[in-house]
Amino acid sequence: IEAALSAGRRHLLVPNGAYLIDRPVTLPAGTRLMGANRQSTILKVTATSAFICARSTTGAADWCRSGLSDLTFELAQGGIVCTGHECTLERLRFRGGDPAHWAILMRDANECAIRDVSMGYGGAADAFRGNGIWWDCTLTTGSGSAINYGDSTVEEVSIKLGAENTTGIRLQPTALPTSLINNIFFHRIQVNAPGASGPLSGTVGIQLSQ
Secondary structure, three states, X not given: OHHHHXXXXXXXXXXXXXXXXXXXXXXOOOOEEEEOOOOOEEEEEOOOOOEEEOOOOOOOOOEOOOEEEEEEEEEOOOOEEEEOEOOEEEXXXXXXXXXXXXXXXXXXXXXXXXXXXXXOOOOHHHOEXXXXXXXXXXXXXXXXXXXXXXXXXXXXXXXXXXXXXXXXXXXXXXXXXXXXXXXXXXXXXXXEOEEOOEEOOOOEEEEEOO
8 A cells, every 4th residue: 555655646446355554554635545345355453543644735735635435444443544624434344443542533624524334333253442433623723713623424324332431423622622523414323332231331422522
């Protein structure tokens, strides 16, 4: 993947198979990475994250315009970090992970789409022990005025939390109280945390904060 990116390729197809990712891979703005399908293209991630979708380095620096689709992520820690606008994540599966990390971290991102994502469903081998999706805002203006991010769609997402003290979806800016996450459209979201006698201790389905 890194060799293809270094050669200037921005549309990558990962064939059927299992692949080791032992360090985070930065995807330049405008990169599209697709698996054959999310059942048969499996990324075994031993790094802190698999992919960092970077902002543009030319023109308007807010834009990302990258996308990932049709992949399964087997996580040791975190998964995908998207920075900037117009990032698209579709037809993805996640398993593994740990309670200190997130499968998907959307950082300072607008006009994005997350669709048809599954975490933790399928059987014991697909257990998901991390946190799901965090929409974060880390920025303020130079004067300290509020900045808002969001303006995006999250739909057809199923998350089965498999560890205590984990969260399915969080909308909470780090730069509180001078930043906002708003205008997120949720459609058909399912978060479960089944334990022996009720929900796993300390789990949260969807956390909204301003």
